[in-house]
Amino acid sequence: MTSRGQFITFEGTEGVGKSTQLANAADTLKTLDVDYIVTREPGGTPMAESIRDLLLAPRDEPVNDMTELLLMFAARAQHLHTRILPELEAGRWVLCDRFTDATFAYQGGGRGVPTERIAQLESLVQGSFRPDHIILLDAPVETGMTRARHRGELDRFEREAVAFFRRIRQTYLDRATADPVRYHIVDAGQSLEMVSRDVVNLIDGLVHRS
DSSP: OOOOOOEEEEEOSTTSOHHHHHHHHHHHHHHTTOOEEEEESSOSSHHHHHHHHHHHSOOSSOOOHHHHHHHHHHHHHHHIIIIIHHHHHTTOEEEEEOOHHHHIIIIIIITOOOHHHHHHHHHHHHTTOOOSEEEEEEOOHHHHHHHHHHTSSOOTTTTSOHHHHHHHHHHHHHHHHHOTTTEEEEETTSOHHHHHHHHHHHHHHHHHHO
């Protein structure tokens, strides 16, 4: 019988290098001969990607916090049940750019949506399903925002004030402190070479423990 794959998520504020380290992790799994896919949230399926476009597009109309939260979980429900769970059941590892921890950080810490409301939707959409491991790429907010600006035009979230991202970072760190077994903090303020080395070592360790 095929063993279930591992669900590994990458989290962090803007500009911490998630895309780079996701690719790095994927290369490591390939080297170790582990079957995997790479995906992202919001998004990951055609329908969920359409919801992502709605969420990220800059617009003059204010977006209600509850509208944003519900759209996040609508995309997540589609992604989880049509892609993530089938891939895991087939024995593949799933590397995902953000998951529900990002909702607790961005909509909870950043927007101030009560944690209890997010937790209710988490249970409704996911049941008991949670990531096996969360790799938190952590760097000072100013460092990340400088990097994000150099990438080009900012999306609706990236245009928020620095205080918004400080609240997000603190929420991530609080969640990591509360769950040190599943959370793995990587210092993303280091050089790219050192961050990449740390991620390779993490992924290698997770593979050999599974």
